[in-house]
Amino acid sequence: MIHITLPDGSVRSYEADVTPMDVAKSISEGFARNVISAKFNGTTIETVTPLTTDGSLVLYTWNDSEGKTAFWHSSAHVLAQAIEELYPGVKLTIGPAIENGFYYDVDFGNISISEKDFKAIEDKMLEIARGKHEFKMRSATKAEALQLYKGNPYKTELIENLEDGTITFCDHATFTDLCRGGHIPNTGIIKAAKVLSVAGAYWRGNENNPQLTRVYGISFPKQKELTEYLELLEEAKKRDHRKLGKELELFTFSQKVGQGLPLWLPKGAALRERLENFLKAAQKKAGYEMVVTPHIGQKELYVTSGHYAKYGADSFQPISTPKDGEEFLLKPMNCPHHCEIYNNSQWSYKDLPKRYAEFGTVYRYEQSGELHGLTRVRGFTQDDAHLFCTPDQLDAEFKNVIDLVLYVFGSLGFENFTAQVSLRDPENPDKYIGSLENWEKAENAIMSATIDKGLNYTVKTGEAAFYGPKLDFMVKDALGRQWQLGTIQVDYNLPERFNLTYKGSDNELHRPVMIHRAPFGSMERFIAILLEHTAGNFPLWLMPTQAIILSISEKYEKYAEKVLNLLENDEIRALVDHRNETIGKKIREAEMQKHPYMIIIGEQEEKENKITVRQHGGEDLGMISIEDFSKIIKTEISKTLKSF
Numbered sequence: 001m002i003h004i005t006l007p008d009g010s011v012r013s014y015e016a017d018v019t020p021m022d023v024a025k026s027i028s029e030g031f032a033r034n035v036i037s038a039k040f041n042g043t044t045i046e047t048v049t050p051l052t053t054d055g056s057l058v059l060y061t062w063n064d065s066e067g068k069t070a071f072w073h074s075s076a077h078v079l080a081q082a083i084e085e086l087y088p089g090v091k092l093t094i095g096p097a098i099e100n101g102f103y104y105d106v107d108f109g110n111i112s113i114s115e116k117d118f119k120a121i122e123d124k125m126l127e128i129a130r131g132k133h134e135f136k137m138r139s140a141t142k143a144e145a146l147q148l149y150k151g152n153p154y155k156t157e158l159i160e161n162l163e164d165g166t167i168t169f170c171d172h173a174t175f176t177d178l179c180r181g182g183h184i185p186n187t188g189i190i191k192a193a194k195v196l197s198v199a200g201a202y203w204r205g206n207e208n209n210p211q212l213t214r215v216y217g218i219s220f221p222k223q224k225e226l227t228e229y230l231e232l233l234e235e236a237k238k239r240d241h242r243k244l245g246k247e248l249e250l251f252t253f254s255q256k257v258g259q260g261l262p263l264w265l266p267k268g269a270a271l272r273e274r275l276e277n278f279l280k281a282a283q284k285k286a287g288y289e290m291v292v293t294p295h296i297g298q299k300e301l302y303v304t305s306g307h308y309a310k311y312g313a314d315s316f317q318p319i320s321t322p323k324d325g326e327e328f329l330l331k332p333m334n335c336p337h338h339c340e341i342y343n344n345s346q347w348s349y350k351d352l353p354k355r356y357a358e359f360g361t362v363y364r365y366e367q368s369g370e371l372h373g374l375t376r377v378r379g380f381t382q383d384d385a386h387l388f389c390t391p392d393q394l395d396a397e398f399k400n401v402i403d404l405v406l407y408v409f410g411s412l413g414f415e416n417f418t419a420q421v422s423l424r425d426p427e428n429p430d431k432y433i434g435s436l437e438n439w440e441k442a443e444n445a446i447m448s449a450t451i452d453k454g455l456n457y458t459v460k461t462g463e464a465a466f467y468g469p470k471l472d473f474m475v476k477d478a479l480g481r482q483w484q485l486g487t488i489q490v491d492y493n494l495p496e497r498f499n500l501t502y503k504g505s506d507n508e509l510h511r512p513v514m515i516h517r518a519p520f521g522s523m524e525r526f527i528a529i530l531l532e533h534t535a536g537n538f539p540l541w542l543m544p545t546q547a548i549i550l551s552i553s554e555k556y557e558k559y560a561e562k563v564l565n566l567l568e569n570d571e572i573r574a575l576v577d578h579r580n581e582t583i584g585k586k587i588r589e590a591e592m593q594k595h596p597y598m599i600i601i602g603e604q605e606e607k608e609n610k611i612t613v614r615q616h617g618g619e620d621l622g623m624i625s626i627e628d629f630s631k632i633i634k635t636e637i638s639k640t641l642k643s644f
């Protein structure tokens, strides 16, 4: 008999060679019908793999991310088979599951694949799926594997890099692929499949290698789920921040300036400025001090910080000067500069904490293929701050930072989030810098702050950086997509490397603890996420224009100007559309521009000294006084933007 421990802690006994599926059936037939993958002692296995030893078993359904991975990994095999049957002679390479679906990189030779071919591939996939073919793993020798892929240089290269004796194949129907395993029981579970797109991809991501065609797909256990997913994709396209950024004239890119270097247009710059001022005001109340540091620093600074050893080779290369041996780096992080600001004075424990904040622009070299709108760029501005405190102050500082992050989320309409706490791996204490005592203090501070603030949280043991534990905020946007926003990170490493000290109450020198924190992360990425979350309908306090004034004809221009002045006196951001266009056209364009309020002005309005107000995409507020309109705006703003 062997003993199998299940996730709820219960232990069940079975004859040796019991399979995960047998275990599932012994729990309940209904549950077993939904089980599609399994992990034994932390390793992904097949649901039909015989278990021969005691151990812990986790069974996954479609509702688990592990289940989805197995589902999409298996679907990639089906996609590959469909492609091979439709296009004999193509060379298959690799095809992993990804966050949403899967892809397969294929050398199609001279054939080019486009959208018109997708339907045939999908039909073929579903035809294969309906055969309910089981996925079966088997071992092969290196010689057998090389024989099977004779003429396919890609698979041959993969096999050459594998140890003989570790090579496995997966068979289903008439198809075989080189594979390490992790499949759903059979193809019949795949009820809906869609080829989403094709793109060029270099073999192994290297520009010097042949270009392949990457075929992206997704599949589901129910047709309904595919339909819903496609609707979501459609909505995501409409909200794509690159599209909205263009329509709302927020930012642009120029090939001449360089890839991944965003140019902020006046409206976008005004938006950033408002966000910055919002955070600056809150930070001021929280006791932060603003600092300013240059965009470059001596290479030596980053050698000291350790950044050069870690990222130097893959980043922008040092800038040399006419002076021999003098080298500077574009700033990849603000932290080393802030450490040197701390070092400018001698501090006593009574002076701490010091909280230095900077909207610091940093530069990181991203591969051109990785660049994406504002979410992956080569130059961006962090809403950075570094807090230097005593170990005993960590608890209070952490709580303050959490308050600030929650204030930011609340003011910007992010309501759905969880906290992710990354702690050290207690089995491997040597992996981490800093004393055990300090780590315990820091981890306790994070945990107690998280619990005290009533956050929904998950704990990731072993996910802490070598230099300290951290708390990340995972935010769900309006389309249910998850983004990591807001990081609070404890650091024992940089204070050591920069020899930061303070004088304690014992008159001895001690090391301060450093906290890195950025509620937005970067202005660029945050604005991209905010655009996609709100579809450009930002909270009213943040909108570039809160009201647009549209006159029915030129006759009422003067009155329009008067209304504008009155609104501006009330600190409402308004504009007059002076163009000689029909009112219908002006309204349509104001809708497109997402102006929250439209003020329509004609004869009646002028006579009664009132305005007619229409809300974006919604209600007609009718003819009201300017004072009442101001009140409406103020009330709406005060609902989202509270004082910190």
Ligand SMILES: [Zn+2]
Pocket: 073, 074, 077, 170, 179, 180, 181, 182, 183
């Ligand atoms: Zn596989």
Ligand SMILES: [Zn+2]
Pocket: 333, 334, 335, 386, 516, 517
């Ligand atoms: Zn930092």
